[in-house]
Amino acid sequence: MLDAKMKTQLEAYLQNLKTPVELVAYLDGQDKSRELETLMNEVSALSPLVSLAQGEDKEARRPAMGVRSVASGTEMRFAGVPLGHEFTSLVLAVLHSGGHPMKIDKELIEQVRNLDGEYRFETYISLSCQTCPEVVQALNMMAAINPQIRNEMIDGAMFQNEVETRKVLAVPTVFMNGQQFSQGRISLADILKKMDKNAGARSLKKLAEKDIFDMLVVGGGPAGASAAIYAARKGIRTGVLADKFGGQLLDTVSIENFISVNETEGPKLVANLEAHVGAYDVDIMAGHQASGLSVADDGSIEITVEGGSVLRSRSVLLATGARWREMNVPGEQEYRGKGVAYCPHCDGPLFKGKSVAVIGGGNSGIEAAIDLAGITGHVTVLEFDSKLRADEVLQRKARSLKNVDIITSAQTTEVLGDGDRVIGLAYTDRQSGETKTISLAGIFVQIGLVPNTEFLKGVVDLSPRGEIEIGARGETSVPGVFAAGDVTTTPFKQIVIAVGSGATAALGAFDYLIRQPVLENSAEQIANQAA
The missing domain is CATH 3.40.30.80 (Glutaredoxin)
Incomplete structure (x- = not known):
């Protein structure tokens, strides 16, 4: 064995x-x-x-x-x-x-x-x-x-x-x-x-007692990990605030395009990133999410944490990544985890021999359909556009499978359930205007990603897609605030690009720091006073 x-x-x-x-x-x-x-x-x-x-x-x-x-x-x-x-x-x-x-x-x-x-x-x-x-x-x-x-x-x-x-x-x-x-x-x-x-309250109290950082990285994905390493190597007081390390990497099955690594899996790469960050003097504050950003009177940046604590830093690097986009139709939230799923690799085996749908005809959607076809009884792909957007090789593979049907010009309008689980979905044929239903046991949503920037609206400049607008050095519209990775307007969302952009933004933030006056309560001044 x-x-x-x-x-x-x-x-x-x-x-x-x-x-x-x-x-x-x-x-x-x-x-x-x-x-x-x-x-x-x-x-x-x-x-x-x-x-x-x-x-x-x-x-x-x-x-x-x-x-x-x-x-x-x-x-x-x-x-x-x-x-x-x-x-x-x-x-x-x-x-x-x-x-x-x-x-x-x-x-x-x-x-x-x-x-x-x-x-x-x-x-x-x-x-x-x-x-x-x-x-x-x-x-x-x-x-x-x-x-x-x-x-x-x-x-x-x-x-x-x-x-x-x-x-x-x-x-x-x-x-x-x-x-x-x-x-x-x-x-x-x-x-x-x-x-x-009482654990949450104790944890928040510990955050509130922390001294001001020189650079606070918000997010623990590839961009955040890279930024933290580059900042720590400069010898400045560095912190990482993250709900968890990894981000989208944790849901990535196979990685074959991360330079110097022939093949790996998301969780393995996450473990390596976390270990690398942990090898440096970085204050890792896991299990917390940022809920606000503001600039204090003394020019420091304040990050409000869910629950009420506030962290202060001379510079902030935002690397909060993105999450699966939702359909935003009636029934989706009610049946989330009860037939509505976002990870075919994780939840697919629970629908063995049953009929499921995949929402989305891009690469992720068609890859999911091909994967699910080997487990489930039948797969129906619903694409909003009049044609699929996936690579031709994936389309050919999907169309060759006898238990996969593809419906284009289909706008999903409702998730149907019996109170306990999904039993189907309703969609509108965008060409005829007719409303149709499909009996299903599961629905896998694969319609792209949305940046995690809700807490930044009205604070930093965002693109129409909600991404943080950045310059060549990762700088945002707010002095002292930088950003990197999938949360930004960087055009290509790839792991290796996120890692590179994290390094760029960290160096940009350091360049900003060395040109700023030292704050009264900065880590350097505290150290000097202690000496």
């Missing part, structure tokens, strides 16, 4: 184990049970500290594997065969159960350890979902820290009956103690905010 190269790598990782770990089998007669048993045998053979055991829980899902710490008694489970994107989750579960240190903030570890009560998490995933491992790994770390916490990864494609009964139509979907807890990407910090009601 595991090839020789993977076994060699895994054997090297398992040398980091400090205490024994048991792989606990919950198996039956299914073929998948035999597959899981093979995986368990291969992993256990790679370290004397990993052993096999038979599970005694008669109520356990099958096939499933438990990862149990012999030292602490903590356990996390994997219902299904944790390969694909979840193989990393399995490896980390073994390492953390065996005493290998976790690469998370010590304060978060203490917060998890001090949680009171018993918590049973169930996390429904698909093995093709790149977002799911982040959530599985966060909950598994909690389970490894606190014996009162359990988490079980559940492959939704394998446990279809549960998916139907619990109305799971998007992944990752997390249940806590039998009740739905979250859906979609959620970080460890955000999980704790939901569980520990």
Whole structure:
């Protein structure tokens, strides 16, 4: 099951184990049970500290594997065969159960350890979902820290009956103690905010106590990471405010055009970017979003954070990126996560054998249709224009598939549902004016991106598309405020261009800084006074 190269790598990782770990089998007669048993045998053979055991829980899902710490008694489970994107989750579960240190903030570890009560998490995933491992790994770390916490990864494609009964139509979907807890990407910090009601207030208080920055980067995507590195290398006080690292990269399946890297995946590149930023003296403030920008009387820039805290900086670099554009039709928000989806790779397996629609005939839409055609029963593509906009090679591929229909001049007007889930959509034929409906189980929206600039309206100059207008050095209409990446008017939205524009804007901001008078409370002056 595991090839020789993977076994060699895994054997090297398992040398980091400090205490024994048991792989606990919950198996039956299914073929998948035999597959899981093979995986368990291969992993256990790679370290004397990993052993096999038979599970005694008669109520356990099958096939499933438990990862149990012999030292602490903590356990996390994997219902299904944790390969694909979840193989990393399995490896980390073994390492953390065996005493290998976790690469998370010590304060978060203490917060998890001090949680009171018993918590049973169930996390429904698909093995093709790149977002799911982040959530599985966060909950598994909690389970490894606190014996009162359990988490079980559940492959939704394998446990279809549960998916139907619990109305799971998007992944990752997390249940806590039998009740739905979250859906979609959620970080460890955000999980704790939901569980520990005082966590958010404590975090905001810490932000309010921070000294003024020389450069504050808002956003943690490729542009923001690049900018932070370039700023930190100049020796100035640098901060990064971001909801999470990665942005759109976290949803990118395959990357083959990032120069010097033949092929990688979005989450892997995000991990590398975050590690690179973390290697410098950068104050990373994750789990927070900016909600406002203003200029103080002393010329410093103030960034208001959702929740009320304010950060001050001598310069600000905006790299807030973009997000999926929505249809803005009745029913879309009501059935978001209940059949309306934006990531075909993540949620496609939940619609196995069913009829779905893809909204959008550009490259993203047609690529999604081709991808979904191999999983679902039927795919209908609806394009507003009179012709598709995707590359011809993609159009030919889509038209060659027997279970793909393409409808042009179609304006989606409503998402139809039964109160629990999507059952279809209504659209207007733009040529005849006739209203038509299609019976569907899922709708995948692929109509482009919208820049994250709502909090900047009326503050910095924006293009008609809502993008931040910038000059050659990344400067905006507000002195001291710079911008980079997909949030700007840069014409081509590519990872490598975002990285380059982040560097350009950071250098532009530094050039601006060295020509400004030092503020009374600047980091440099504080340091000089202390000396």
